[in-house]
Amino acid sequence: MPLYTTHITGRRWLSSDTFELRFSRPHGFTFLPGQKIGFAGQAPDREYTLLGPSKDSELSICVRLVSQGLFSPRLAGATIGATFQITAATGFFTFKPSPRRAVLIATGTGIAPFVAFARAGVRDFDLLHGVRSDGELYYRSELAPAARRYIPCISGPFKPERVPEAFAGRVDACLDNRFEPGAYDFYLCGRADMIRDVMRLVDQRFEGSFVFSEAFF
Ligand SMILES: Cc1cc2nc3c(=O)[nH]c(=O)nc-3n(C[C@H](O)[C@H](O)[C@H](O)COP(=O)(O)OP(=O)(O)OC[C@H]3O[C@@H](n4cnc5c(N)ncnc54)[C@H](O)[C@@H]3O)c2cc1C
Missing domain, CATH: 2.40.30.10 (Translation factors)
Incomplete structure (x- = not known):
């Protein structure tokens, strides 16, 4: 290489x-x-x-x-x-346009590939960013306007008036609560245990979906 x-x-x-x-x-x-x-x-x-x-x-x-x-x-x-x-740059965690709605799910710095997608012009996606506090919502001001729905998922305490669009809890709970059953393209990036939990939920509720994932640790 x-x-x-x-x-x-x-x-x-x-x-x-x-x-x-x-x-x-x-x-x-x-x-x-x-x-x-x-x-x-x-x-x-x-x-x-x-x-x-x-x-x-x-x-x-x-x-x-x-x-x-x-x-x-x-x-x-x-x-x-x-x-x-x-x-050299490597990997296949790239955006693949399809007729299904794209749902991008990150924890922490797992937001990085989704910033790259948005900067390359990808739009009309739903984005869930799982963090412990609102101070970790990196690139929020850039991602929120690019997304169809941008949902910060905050697992620790936070002031709702500071992040009115936030979901209080983890990304898998948000997916379970806020998304209708159906076929989506899921892009998952960040902690391996988040990827495992979301994949379980996809198996239960989102038949016909595709899942692309990148585990950071
Ligand atoms: C494909 C891929 C892409 C990655 N992209 C990024 C990226 O864009 N930004 C980034 O910060 N990291 C990224 N990582 C993780 C990165 O490669 C390192 O593992 C990380 O920086 C820790 O390295 P270290 O040597 O400092 O810690 P180590 O001595 O290896 O300690 C590892 C421990 O640190 C913790 N840890 C590792 N990564 C993170 C993290 N991102 N957030 C919180 N805790 C962590 C885990 O508990 C892990 O057991 C990526 C990993 C992979 C496999």
Whole structure:
């Protein structure tokens, strides 16, 4: 697999433990919205989904800092200008247009591929973003207008007046409560236990649906 050299151009904290990292786009580097990269020679098994759009002169990712983690602290602490080698973009978690309604479901930084979809012009989807607090609703102002329905699913305490469109609870409970039985295209990204719980529900209530998934951990 080809490797590309890049350097960090900026970092923006989105919450106390999650940041967006921007880096230069190497000559000849291409990707499809929803694809991911690895950091070669650093921790080759750590992957990060690229945020779009694919025509930008910079690349960016949204990273949760795992404080005891082996690699994310290195991205959080890397100086602007530091160079890295990245892999080519890979993966098949891309948007596939179909006659069925698309329901995108993310937990935490699993929102990244859906930002890429929206920036590539995908519209008319339902989006459920599962978080513990409203401060983790990354890219809300960008995603809400792109979605047909944007539903933050907040499992911890929150002030309803701050997020009037929110569902109090987890994404699987929201899906069970707010969606009629039927055939949908489900795109699931984030925690493996969320993906497992939603797949169980799809088996029970959403006959004829297709499921595409990307587990982060
Ligand atoms: C296909 C794919 C795409 C991914 N894309 C992203 C992305 O866009 N953004 C991103 O932040 N991570 C993403 N990840 C997870 C990422 O690869 C690393 O696992 C993560 O950054 C932790 O690495 P670490 O070495 O710091 O922690 P490790 O030392 O590997 O510790 C791992 C522990 O950290 C926790 N953890 C891992 N990832 C997360 C997370 N995102 N949020 C909360 N807790 C986590 C889990 O409990 C896990 O057991 C992706 C993973 C895969 C497989």
